[in-house]
Amino acid sequence: MAQAPTDRYSKIAIALHWTIALLILSLVVFGFLMTQDWMPQRFKIYQWHKSFGIVVLLLSGFRLVWRLTHKPPPLPGDMKGWEVWAAKVTHIGFYALMIGVPLLGWAMVSASTLPIENKLFYLIPLPDLPGISASEAAEDRLKGLHEIGAKLILLLFVLHVGGALKHHFVAKDGTLGRMIPRLRPKERQ
Template identity: 45%
Template sequence: MRPDRSAHRYTLVAIILHWMMALGIAALALIGLAMTHLKLAPMQLFELYQLHKSIGITVFLAAFLRLAWRLTHRPPNLPEAMPSVEKAAATGGHLLLYAFLFALPITGWALVSVSVLNIPTVLYGVLPWPDLPLLSMLDDKAPAEALAKLVHAYGAYVLIGLVAVHAAAALRHHFIIRDDVLKRMLPISRPLPVASPSTKEHSS
């Protein structure tokens, strides 16, 4: 792990990955809900599904980069004044977010792999993406497809809930507690005060 020289803000790479993934998840939630709940023309629906799959796989691949960053860098410390129960909640919430960033795209990938319609996934209209090997060879795909749809939809609702709580907590830090927790994840140039080295806890 890289030494903690000035652990008062995230690195540019971490900030770019964070906001790219936030944008991707917001787009996936909106597109996912639109394609499953609106009455759209078949061609529009096909294009939305392909876009949803493309962004979903991009978020999945970005999750590996994010994890690699996290395993090789120490994130900034949480404010010393923060109660330990809140620190534990923040750490737990971040762990859950990481878990969903991997698990949810896998359920989506499983879903298209067991689809009875068997429509190929072509990322952004150019890059063919394979189905999951064992699942795509199932003899009777219909029950697996029904299960995968359920798991993916409820998983998506849980992730949307987690992201909402995560964003609300960041806004509470910024507007109510008035500390630097949100600012250190923003690409602003003004330097932030260096955190106390005595604080052991951290956030992501």
């Protein structure tokens, strides 16, 4: 469907961006905490981690379809070639990780040899991913990949937020207002 030209993301894109960002940051923090022996209630946190991780997978799948069918607002015209390239690579990397990291997590628990019943939000049984046979070696490999994926998300996060803040405070080109319309003067919202 044709979109009216605008210089900010749509309400749906903004809601998805901030919901997924918040969930991912919590998943990374609680993911690292729950794997520490000293963490109280860590096995409960595992179940919440898996549940919210699957929510991120579903929301990110929807967001990708939304993104491919809805044109984003144009980037500020005075961005240098390498800046446009860096923004595009970061966004594509984020989409790959927003879908890839939870899939690796799901594959990891599917490969587990432990008899743990996975129930999303203690309600919906999470089936194993098809085609994955349970083995300690496969689980360990997937665990390693899941952790690398989470670290890559953190790396992209630092680059992404650094870029957003540079645009806001140094270039002052309104890029942050594309995702936080309240930062815009009233007449441009």
